[in-house]
Amino acid sequence: MRTISYAAAITEALAEEMRLDPTIFHLCTDAPGPLLREFGPTRVRATPIAESAMTGIAIGAAASGYRPIVDWRLVTFCFVAMDQIVNQAAKIHYMFGGQAKFPITFRTTVGGGTRRAAQHSQSPYSMFMNLAGLKMVLPSTPYDMKGLLKSAIRDDNPVIVFEAGRLAALTGEVPESDYTIPFGVADIKRAGSDVTVVALAWLVHEALAAAQVLATEGISVEVIDPRSLVPMDADTIRDSVRKTGRLVIADEAGPTAGASAEIAALVTEDARTFAALKTSLERVCALPVPVPYAPGLEDHVFPDRKRIADAVRRVMGEQRSRTAG
Numbered sequence: 441m442r443t444i445s446y447a448a449a450i451t452e453a454l455a456e457e458m459r460l461d462p463t464i465f466h467l468c469t470d471a472p473g474p475l476l477r478e479f480g481p482t483r484v485r486a487t488p489i490a491e492s493a494m495t496g497i498a499i500g501a502a503a504s505g506y507r508p509i510v511d512w513r514l515v516t517f518c519f520v521a522m523d524q525i526v527n528q529a530a531k532i533h534y535m536f537g538g539q540a541k542f543p544i545t546f547r548t549t550v551g552g553g554t555r556r557a558a559q560h561s562q563s564p565y566s567m568f569m570n571l572a573g574l575k576m577v578l579p580s581t582p583y584d585m586k587g588l589l590k591s592a593i594r595d596d597n598p599v600i601v602f603e604a605g606r607l608a609a610l611t612g613e614v615p616e617s618d619y620t621i622p623f624g625v626a627d628i629k630r631a632g633s634d635v636t637v638v639a640l641a642w643l644v645h646e647a648l649a650a651a652q653v654l655a656t657e658g659i660s661v662e663v664i665d666p667r668s669l670v671p672m673d674a675d676t677i678r679d680s681v682r683k684t685g686r687l688v689i690a691d692e693a694g695p696t697a698g699a700s701a702e703i704a705a706l707v708t709e710d711a712r713t714f715a716a717l718k719t720s721l722e723r724v725c726a727l728p729v730p731v732p733y734a735p736g737l738e739d740h741v742f743p744d745r746k747r748i749a750d751a752v753r754r755v756m757g758e759q760r761s762r763t764a765g
Contacts, residue, residue: 441613449582449614450547450603451475453589454509456618458483461507464593467494468511491517495524495546499532502542507593511547514560515602518548529598530573541596545589550578551642551692552742553606558730561738563641563693565602569670569702575623576600576669580644582612584667587621594620602669604641604692624671628680632662635752636680638703639663639690643724643743647690650749659756669699674706678713685718686755690748695725722751 444452451474458464458479466475471486487494491512498508512518518525525546533542552561568574576599577592579585585603592599629644630651639647644665651661662680666672681687687707691700700723707721708714724743732738 441615443611444582444614445608446579446582446585446604446610446612447608449586450589452614453586453593455479457590457593463505464507464509465501466509466511467498469513470511492521492524495521495529498544498546499524499528499542502544503532503540507543507545509545509547509593513549514556514605515548515550515562515564516559518546525568525574526571530571532573533597534573542598543593543596544598545592545595546598546600547589548600548602549605550602551604551606552726552731552738553642555733555735555738556605557733561731563602563691563726565600565669566693566698566702568600569699570697574598574600574670576602577623577667578602578604578641578669579667580604580607580639580641580665582610582614584621584627584665586614587619588623588667590618591620591623595623599623602641606642607645610645621667623668624673625668626664626666626673626676628662628676629665630661630663632660632684634660634684635686635688635755636662636664636677636684637688637690637748637752638677639665639748640699641692643690643692643748646743646745647748650745650752653745653749654752657753659752661752666703672702672706674710677703677706678710681707681713682716685716686752687717687721688724688748688751688755689721690724690743690751692726692742694728695723696728698725700725719755722755724748724751 465483476484550563577588637647689700
């Protein structure tokens with residue numbers, strides 16, 4: 441199978457869907473070159489720096505039979521469109537009594553590692569997870585990115601596709617044939633028996649690296665990538681925790697009211713899964729501070745494979761301590 445980058449998988453998914461459906465058009469403050477050359481400026485619009493206008497246009501266009509794609513670029517930029525997102529896009533299908541469809545795909549970049557300082561290194565997906573009416577995905581590989589983005593574009597209501605900025609150059613196998621990945625289906629990236637690590641986006645790869653090191657210490661780690669934040673695949677996560685009895689959650693966002701807290705709740709609120717836990721769970725998240733610009737300080741704020749491995753060792757050690765006691 442051929443290998444392409446995470447960024448190339450995005451462009452390929454967009455182009456394939458635009459060829460299939462003439463009602464799809466793309467809005468962004470930058471017009472992506474490959475798309476612009478193929479589809480022209482009518483369908484690939486370079487807009488003013490006005491995310492609230494872009495988002496409002498998309499809502500109206502979706503109600504009129506189009507399938508708009510809005511690239512907010514960095515997630516920070518969409519904050520000026522919060523009224524359109526929160527009060528309109530998230531609720532409008534419901535407020536029309538389900539009689540109208542609003543097929544909008546919102547694209548936006550999240551995460552750190554690109555030295556963009558406090559304003560542009562955020563992962564605030566939990567802010568949007570709190571809203572009823574929005575689906576959202578967070579792909580970690582080129583394969584997942586293409587399949588989930590195509591599913592988002594084909595969905596009849598608003599979907600936010602969070603794109604991890606530090607994964608843009610990551611390469612992986614992606615089939616040339618058409619395929620989609622359904623929402624709400626997690627992927628077990630590595631099977632294991634001792635500890636479940638649920639990791640998001642870039643940290644999926646850090647968790648896999650940690651699992652490889654831990655295997656040399658005799659610790660078998662199962663790595664699960666939820667892929668879809670809303671809906672979340674609770675069954676796959678719970679089944680894994682029931683098998684291993686231990687859980688570590690790795691998220692590039694901060695811990696407070698975040699996706700990691702939601703995953704922890706999915707596990708602990710289910711009686712069977714809670715009963716299977718042999719230790720308390722661990723969360724490995726960004727420190728609760730604005731992200732510094734200085735590279736050394738930024739690296740200190742974000743979790744990595746070492747912190748994940750240390751968390752796994754702690755839950756294993758806690759079990760040994762309890763057994764000894």
